[in-house]
Structure formats: C-alpha cells, structure tokens
Amino acid sequence: MAELSGNDAFIDTDKLIFGIGQVQQITGVSGRQLRYWEEQGYIQSLNQKKGAAREYSLHTLFFIFHVTRFLDDGFTLQSAVDKAKQFDRQLPVLRQFLREQLHGVDFQDDRSILDFGYVDSSHTQRIYGIVKNGETSFEIKNVE
C-alpha cells in the first residue's frame, strides 16, 4: 500500500515532479529566469546536485505561476515572490476551513448553495453561501 504523505489527497502530489522544460511550457517562464530565480533564492528545485537536470515539485510549479501573475500585475520580482509566499500561507488555512465547515453543495435551477452548517451551538440558524449569476453572497436561515 502506497503511503500518502502530507495530506489525505488521493493523489500523492509530492510525486508530481516537472522538468525545467515542462515548467517553461506551463508557466511561460524561461529556463534562464528559472535558473536565475533559483540562484537568487526565490524558488527552489528538488535535486540541488550540481550539473543534474532540475526538477520542480507541483507546489513550486504553483508558486512560480503565482509569481508570474504578480509580475504581470507590475510588481518587482522581489515583491511578487513575497506576494506568492503570502498566498501560499493562506492555502492550508483555506483548505482546513472548507474541509471542516463546508458540509455540502446543492445545485438548484439558477444557483448553487454551499452549506456551512449551523451558525452556533444553539443550532437555530444555518448559514449558506450562495453563487448566483456569477455573484456570491451569504444567507442565514432559521431552522426551528
């Protein structure tokens, strides 16, 4: 039985690795830049062996993608990296919150309803997240 590290995901994302060529195709960042970014300590590749072909984790691939987004927004490389790091920090928290508080999703005619369960321990109100016409909102309903 394969062992899943990190989280309880069905796919062991730690085993999803990409070569520098793949990262170039996916993110649009040149190999020259990737090597430079690594040299500057902005990103990290898996095998730090000298002369060996670089490999990047899925996490790093995401990180690089986010950096390019902030770069496109006009940030300097340094601040784009900082922004990407901040974004990275949010992911575990967002995952945990959704995993524990999102009880289900209902699809109705014109809208989707996310069930976030009871508002508090009195169990008198339930809170829902609404997605309708590309807009989102909350709704609280009494459940006597």
Next chain:
DNA sequence: TTTCTGACA
C-alpha cells in the same frame, strides 16, 4: 534532444 554552467551584449 534537452539541460547545465558560464559569459557576453
């Protein structure tokens, strides 16, 4: 063929 390092414009 692809990637690596180092170097130059």
Next chain:
DNA sequence: TGTCAGAA
C-alpha cells in the same frame, strides 16, 4: 534577460 558555446 536572451542567447551562444561546449559539455553531460
């Protein structure tokens, strides 16, 4: 940063 050379 792009690109080129010479070596894995």
